[in-house]
Amino acid sequence: MSTATFPQxxxxxxxxxxxxFLNTVAxxxxxxxxxWHSDDDVRAWLVEAGFSAGDETTDVLPGALLKEARALxxxxxxxxxxxxxxxxxxxQPLNQFxxxxxxxxxxxxxxxxxxxxxxxYTGQTAARLLGPVAELAAGLIARAPFELVRQCEHPECTLxxxxxxxxxxxxWCSMALCGNxxxxxxxxxxxx
Ligand SMILES: [Zn+2]
Numbered sequence: 001m002s003t004a005t006f007p008q009x010x011x012x013x014x015x016x017x018x019x020x021f022l023n024t025v026a027x028x029x030x031x032x033x034x035x036w037h038s039d040d041d042v043r044a045w046l047v048e049a050g051f052s053a054g055d056e057t058t059d060v061l062p063g064a065l066l067k068e069a070r071a072l073x074x075x076x077x078x079x080x081x082x083x084x085x086x087x088x089x090x091x092q093p094l095n096q097f098x099x100x101x102x103x104x105x106x107x108x109x110x111x112x113x114x115x116x117x118x119x120x121y122t123g124q125t126a127a128r129l130l131g132p133v134a135e136l137a138a139g140l141i142a143r144a145p146f147e148l149v150r151q152c153e154h155p156e157c158t159l160x161x162x163x164x165x166x167x168x169x170x171x172w173c174s175m176a177l178c179g180n181x182x183x184x185x186x187x188x189x190x191x192x
Contacts (some may be wrong), residue, residue, distance in 0.1 A: 010035040010045055013174045016162040017049050018137040019149070022077050023159045023173075030156060039065040043129075051132050052121070060125040068126035072097055076137040080160065083146055094138060100124070101131030154178035 014020045024035045024045060036042055042065050043053040075093040082089045102123045110116040121128040140149070140162075148163040152173035159173035172179040 010048075011159070011173070012048065014159070014161045015164050016136075016140060016144075016149075017051075018076060018133060018140045019080075019160040019162055020049060021045075021073060021133055021137070022080065024073065025158070027156055027158050032158075034070075036066060036069065039063060042066055042069045046129060046133075052129065054125060054129050065126050065129065068130055072130050072134060072137075076134075079137070079141050080149065083141055084149060089141060091141075094134065094141075097127075097130075097134045098138060100127040101134060102127075103131065152178050154182060 010020075010024045011026065012020050014023055025032050026035070027033070036045065039062065046053040075097060079089055079091070079094060100123070101121065103119050103121045106118045106120055107115055108118045121131045123131075144162065148168060150161060150163060150170075151157075152159045152161070153171045154173075154177075157173055157178050159178075161170065161173060163170040172182070
């Protein structure tokens with residue numbers, strides 16, 4: 001499998017949504033490829049990821065959601081890299097983002113006829129939609145065992161994942177993508 005066949009749509013293979021968020025930029029043919037080009041792309045990703053994508057578009061300027069999502073993505077990427085490298089984590093940029101997030105709790109009926117406490121994000125659209133992602137990322141940085149947060153071993157791949165396998169020996173973003181690429185490369189090497 002060559003890099004040319006790398007998918008052209010965002011991938012959900014990280015086993016953690018904050019890392020899937022980072023993986024919306026992937027290396028395609030050796031170049032970083034951003035799967036987001038518009039507010040709608042970000043909204044579509046949020047829906048696919050199981051977050052709320054809201055329904056109001058009027059309270060932000062066009063392009064603001066894309067701009068904020070990309071900014072948050074790089075903030076999280078830097079934090080993950082710092083934590084992974086054992087460096088001091090500069091929480092300030094993420095904290096600024098978290099400060100813009102506000103939420104309220106509501107007691108609502110659940111589907112089984114019981115009650116549940118629901119968190120509703122409020123405020124400006126971009127902060128409201130991206131708030132859950134920022135909070136998830138903060139939780140990951142603070143609590144995840146980072147020996148299990150790794151990047152795909154393929155040298156041309158930059159995708160992150162959270163290794164939740166029992167053996168904790170996951171090496172690839174996915175077997176179908178990089179696992180097979182590595183296998184083919186090894187096979188060719190042996191044929192020489
Ligand atoms: Zn990979």
